[in-house]
Amino acid sequence: MQTEVLRIIEGGLMSDKRKILAYSARLADRLEREGDIALSKCIRQKIEEGMPQNAAIADAMRVLPLDADSRLQIVEVIPTDEERHKVVLTPEVDKKVSEFIEIVNHRSELELAGVEIKKTLLLYGRPGCGKTSVAHYISEKTGLPLIVARLDGIVSSLLGSTAKNLRRIFDYARSVPCILFLDEFDAIAKARDDQHELGELKRVINSLLQNIDSMSPETVMIAATNHAELLDNAIWRRFVQTVEIGLPGKNEIMEMLDIFSEPFSSEVSTDLSKKSAFAKLAEGISPSDLKTIFDRAKVKCVLGNSKKISMGDILDGVYEVKVQDKSERAYVHFLNEYGMSQIAINKSTGIGLRKIKTYLATNEMEEAK
Ligand SMILES: Nc1ncnc2c1ncn2[C@@H]1O[C@H](COP(=O)(O)OP(=O)(O)O)[C@@H](O)[C@H]1O
Ligand SMILES: [Mg+2]
Structure with missing residues (x-):
């Protein structure tokens, strides 16, 4: 209060x-x-x-900031009550994100106690692992709406007006209780490779830094980028917390399998040993790709009037994303690695048993060499 x-x-x-x-x-x-x-x-x-x-x-x-030339909105407001998917994080990442939420939720106590701490968080890591989802999660846990400014759109054409647009966005964020979320944050740094003049770009980066520096202490800001390596040191220093959101581990994948299966059931979510074997197989796949695999299998479920997600469809999806070699032999090996017996492979794929035996035997011979 x-x-x-x-x-x-x-x-x-x-x-x-x-x-x-x-x-x-x-x-x-x-x-x-x-x-x-x-x-x-x-x-x-x-x-x-x-x-x-x-x-x-x-x-x-109600009126959001607009681009002076195009009159297009430069931010989007996402209210907190929007229904979102649960985000699954490794324990280390979860701890850091929770710390940030605690700071934001106790900002008035901190301010009253004279503790000045900027509420700035940089999320980085490969695409599809949950940066945008984490920003939404923080919004939900703090009750603050997200003001989303996609820098790729803002930097797109005229750098001259970028500085003005940045100013408008930061001014807007100052006047309403919110979290300012700068998504695709590397767009500013990336523009360096484009046709833009270097001096112009420098001015834009400086204006971004100035805006961040003159932020009032109560403004909460989150930035997200897939290309942390493109960000200047000066920009890194502006963030009190930096969190890498990388690929999930086996435990996180197992948790995601349940979430992504809903509201259907699937063998991987009901049988623990299958779940564990599947999670091992799915290591290296981004949560976003994994979700797509389940969504596709669900479509087949609905069209086929079934309540259970087919294991074969999910394995096919993983194979598609993960294995480069698309030969029949590689496919048989992939299924066998997941733990399917030769008979089960025969049943699900229609490939002859003798052929399956030969494929698997060649691998054993190669390994024995
Ligand atoms: N850690 C995660 N836990 C649960 N779902 C996830 C996770 N990461 C990504 N997803 C799923 O993938 C989609 C895209 O992820 P997103 O947060 O946009 O990734 P990023 O911003 O890192 O590219 C999300 O909408 C969500 O459905
Ligand atoms: Mg994103």
Whole structure:
């Protein structure tokens, strides 16, 4: 509650009506949750009274920042109540993410105690492992909406207006309770290889750094990138927390199998030894690819009027993504590695038993050499 009160006072001193209204609404929500219905109602009434005379400001709260030339929106607001998939993280990553959530959730106590800590988090790692999902998860756990600014879109054409757009985005994030989420953060650094003039780009990077530096302490910012190696040291230093989100381990894959199977059942989610064997096989596949494999198998389920995901469909999906060699022999070896018996392979693929035996025997001979 202290946070909201402090922000309302700041809004008043700076004559920032948008800020006052936004944080008063938040205060009313919080009081209602905590059972102080009378005060909450009273605040809501004040907000309503304040709105009509100031329709322009009420509008401004709804109007998002636009690109000056194209008039396109440069941010997207994702409310916190959106239903999301559960994100599965390794224990080390989970610990770091939870720490960040704790800091954000206790920001007013920290501020009152005089502890100044910037709430800036950089998520990096290969695509499809959950960076964007983690940002949504943090939004859910902190109750702060995400203001998503995709830098690839912002940097796309005119660097001249990039600096202006950055300013508008940071100004907007300052005036409403939110998490500013800069996705595809490397776009700024990447523009260096493009046709843009180096000096112009330097100015944009400087403007980004200035915006970050002049952020008020209460602003929560998360950035995500697939190309951490492209980021300047100066940018790295601006982030108090940096977390690499890499490929999941076997335990995480096992957990994902249950989530991705829902609402259907599958052999891999009901039989523990099969689940474990499958998780080993799926190591090295990104969660995003794994999800696609399950989604495709589910489509077949629905079209085939079945309630159970076919193991064969899932194995085919993994084989498609993971194994380069697409020969029949490689396929038989792949299924055998997963633990399927020769008879089971014969049944599921229709390949003759003798052929299967020969394929598997050649490998044993090669290994024996
Ligand atoms: N760690 C994870 N746990 C559960 N699902 C995941 C995870 N990582 C990715 N996914 C799935 O893959 C999709 C794409 O992941 P995303 O978060 O966009 O990855 P990134 O931003 O790192 O490229 C998500 O919508 C989610 O369904
Ligand atoms: Mg992403």
